[in-house]
Amino acid sequence: MAAGEARVLIADDNKVNRLLLARMVELLGHRVAMAENGRVGLETLRKEAYDLLLLDIDMPEMDGFTVLEEMQSDSRLRDVPVIVTSAREGIDNVVRCISLGADDYLPKPVNTVLLKARIGACLEKKRLRDEQRAIVQRFATPEVAEELQKTGFALGGQRVHATVMFCDIRGFTTMVETQPPEETIDVLNTYYTLMFDAIGSHGGVVNQMIGDGLMILFGAPSPLKNCAASAVAASLEMHEMMAQFNTERALEGKAPVRIGIGIATGNMVAGYTGTHRRATYTCIGDTVNLAARLEAHTKDVGRGILIDQATQLDIPQSHPTEPLGAIKFKGKAANENVFAVTVPSEKVAASKIGSPSKKRTRPHPRT
Amino acid sequence: MSDEAIDLAVFSELRSTVGAEFVADLVGTFCDDAAGILVQLREAAEVGDEAKYKRAAHSLKSNANTFGAGRLAAIAREIELGGLSPDAATKVANLGAEFERVAGRLKELAHGGR
Numbered sequence: 001m002a003a004g005e006a007r008v009l010i011a012d013d014n015k016v017n018r019l020l021l022a023r024m025v026e027l028l029g030h031r032v033a034m035a036e037n038g039r040v041g042l043e044t045l046r047k048e049a050y051d052l053l054l055l056d057i058d059m060p061e062m063d064g065f066t067v068l069e070e071m072q073s074d075s076r077l078r079d080v081p082v083i084v085t086s087a088r089e090g091i092d093n094v095v096r097c098i099s100l101g102a103d104d105y106l107p108k109p110v111n112t113v114l115l116k117a118r119i120g121a122c123l124e125k126k127r128l129r130d131e132q133r134a135i136v137q138r139f140a141t142p143e144v145a146e147e148l149q150k151t152g153f154a155l156g157g158q159r160v161h162a163t164v165m166f167c168d169i170r171g172f173t174t175m176v177e178t179q180p181p182e183e184t185i186d187v188l189n190t191y192y193t194l195m196f197d198a199i200g201s202h203g204g205v206v207n208q209m210i211g212d213g214l215m216i217l218f219g220a221p222s223p224l225k226n227c228a229a230s231a232v233a234a235s236l237e238m239h240e241m242m243a244q245f246n247t248e249r250a251l252e253g254k255a256p257v258r259i260g261i262g263i264a265t266g267n268m269v270a271g272y273t274g275t276h277r278r279a280t281y282t283c284i285g286d287t288v289n290l291a292a293r294l295e296a297h298t299k300d301v302g303r304g305i306l307i308d309q310a311t312q313l314d315i316p317q318s319h320p321t322e323p324l325g326a327i328k329f330k331g332k333a334a335n336e337n338v339f340a341v342t343v344p345s346e347k348v349a350a351s352k353i354g355s356p357s358k359k360r361t362r363p364h365p366r367t
Numbered sequence: 368m369s370d371e372a373i374d375l376a377v378f379s380e381l382r383s384t385v386g387a388e389f390v391a392d393l394v395g396t397f398c399d400d401a402a403g404i405l406v407q408l409r410e411a412a413e414v415g416d417e418a419k420y421k422r423a424a425h426s427l428k429s430n431a432n433t434f435g436a437g438r439l440a441a442i443a444r445e446i447e448l449g450g451l452s453p454d455a456a457t458k459v460a461n462l463g464a465e466f467e468r469v470a471g472r473l474k475e476l477a478h479g480g481r
Contacts, residue, residue, distance in 0.1 A: 020385065058425050109432050
């Protein structure tokens with residue numbers, strides 16, 4: 001944004017100040033709109049998107065302090081940078097503006113060199129915030145993204161009770177090897193669209209995508225009422241969607257695309273890991289490893305959804321499950337009781353599931 | 368404080384920042400607008416509306432500083448910070464007179480005078 005044109009709103013009741021500021025900002029290469037008091041300014045901000053607000057304090061109808069308060073309580077306006085420009089004297093006014101969320105304070109008459117520097121800094125901050133938001137929204141639902149905006153990006157984790165799901169496409173490596181890459185991309189895009197839809201509708205957050213592998217969180221970062229039940233409901237919907245997709249593929253004479261899902265519930269540490277420059281939101285703990293093992297195990301037993309005991313205890317009777325006994329997973333000290341969730345579409349397709357002994361040749365998503 | 372209604376250094380700085388033509392227009396806007404603000408100021412003083420009285424003075428002070436009208440700004444500041452006082456009418460009259468002087472000088476300067 002530093003070199004680009006920004007949309008700047010100027011709210012000032014004094015016509016001379018308004019026109020002069022507008023001129024200065026236009027000379028800096030930005031586009032300007034004007035509002036003659038705080039109320040009109042706020043209405044304008046709610047109607048159109050602006051990159052920056054230059055705000056006067058003493059205005060009739062609604063003063064600058066009230067505008068700042070209103071903006072803070074409106075999630076859509078909270079992040080619009082504000083530079084207060086005022087001829088009000090006294091450091092207490094500056095402090096009040098900053099504590100109400102203003103980014104900066106410029107005394108009037110406004111010095112054009114200072115104005116340029118402050119606008120540049122504000123727009124750069126906004127650009128970074130917008131970028132972060134876009135990144136967050138790529139792996140989170142809008143609700144979760146908002147939650148993240150509120151709680152911030154501090155590195156470090158906190159203990160949460162959540163459900164982790166791993167999902168991938170069976171025989172993806174074979175698919176990559178045997179069909180043109182364009183077709184694989186098409187299949188992947190459809191798969192992602194369908195999976196994201198099913199996951200999002202049950203409150204899940206996709207937090208890792210590696211090839212065809214997805215790691216999904218239920219209950220973190222925002223708590224869910226019953227994360228295990230949500231995850232299982234999502235997994236059934238994911239299978240249902242793939243079944244529909246495969247019906248369409250069958251009409252085109254194409255082989256079905258099968259998925260395997262592993263789900264585990266328990267305590268884990270959730271938070272941002274990485275550096276301050278580049279971080280990812282993830283969960284770490286035994287439960288996460290178990291979910292990954294369960295997903296890998298779906299191939300061995302030829303089942304579409306495998307869950308651990310903690311998940312099985314938390315889901316309603318309406319989801320029939322079948323105990324597969326205690327299984328010793330690599331890296332786990334104790335045996336784990338594993339359950340297969342009955343997948344309606346699987347009954348039809350059970351005979352078509354690929355060779356269960358097939359070895360993985362592709363790295364598995366890990367946290 | 369100099370006897371000059373307008374500090375020429377401030378005025379020419381303003382011109383070089385936003386352009387002489389724009390400043391000429393802005394002077395016109397100021398003269399029209401300030402006349403209205405003075406009316407508000409007198410009304411507020413008469414009915415004892417202190418908030419309006421101070422806001423009007425604040426507005427004038429801000430504009431006076433923009434054009435380098437130091438004395439006008441100083442009188443307006445006194446009104447803004449002092450609020451309504453028994454001698455409000457005198458102060459407003461002083462402010463009005465200084466405004467006339469400033470407006471005259473600004474118009475001269477805006478049309479290329481020195």
